[in-house]
Amino acid sequence: MSEFDDAYYHRFYGKDGAHDRERIDHLATAVHHMAAWWGIEIRTVLDVGAGMGFWRDWYRDTHPDVQVRSTDYSAFACRTWGHERRDIATWRPPRSFDLVVCHSVLQYIDDERVIAAIDHLAIATRQLLYLELPTKHDLRHIVDPTGTDLEVHHRTGAWYRRYLQLHFRQIGAGLWAPRAGVPMYELEAAGR
Template identity: 60%
Template sequence: MTRFDHDYYQRFYGQQGVHAPEQIAHLATAVHELSAWWGVEIRSLLDVGAGVGMWRDWYRIHHPAVHTLSVDISEHACATWGHQLRDITTWRPVRTYDLVVCHSVLQYVDDDALESAAANLAAATAFVLYMELPTASDLLHVVDSERTDMEVFARSGATYRALFGRWFQQVGAGLWVKNGTVPMFELEVLAP
């Protein structure tokens, strides 16, 4: 796939990029600590569509004992930032990971492959999934179109909620907890 090449990462992860390691540090700290609050000790991380590898790098620096695996469909990203070359629409890991991160990836997956990507993410997740992506509404009303790739699949939030709701409870702020793993209080999760 040539779309995710040197120019793509320069455009969206350069000076005016969508997010930077300092911002990911806040987010990763919050996700790690909230998981601990729920009684989930993160001992393994799978970063799907890792790009420049900010999540993987944060874990390696701040929690070096955590086993990390980062994967991406881009040959350029894999060669430059050290990921395994994988397409989440067709690849399912042989083991599960305590935390799976899929940050700004699924908007690139077409409608036909979305269900298999979601099923593979669910199969990969032992406890917690962090997932972020722009929905159709976000693309219209929220994102900065100068700094965001707008050439993506625009789907409703309801589409993602219905799909991921098969395997997860949506907690909010991008967090989803695998069904049957962490008992959540009623008001900790979003109503299905």
């Protein structure tokens, strides 16, 4: 498994990597505005495994009134980009947040611990979870192997769904809502 150090972040982030600040700006704008469409006011955000802190920075720059708590497991990332040092597999968030972001993190956590991590994401999510991770299928057929870390756990989408569905309803485009969350039209989100 990768070391989350200077070389790692430089190798996988930026124009030739998995994503960069500009792409996260588009994504965060879309998620924030979709939330508004559903009548969800985002006042608090938890970014889990925040890395270079792109989501935190987008909120700080565009919505400075939103409280953002950013966490990461890597001592290097916490020191360099100013996050709290937390391992989402063992840290049970003490409160909930309107939006939880867990972007490209769960694939690094082994099977036993990732189930606890999903439970912790559920405890933290009051309204919306933005979740992205590559599945076995994605790693084989979708991702660009030159810009993506392949030294991760290769699990199927069905494997993740089994645990996510205990807590969340899948909306789509990376968004998940707690089962007792905001009502959605039947064709707006998957499952019941």
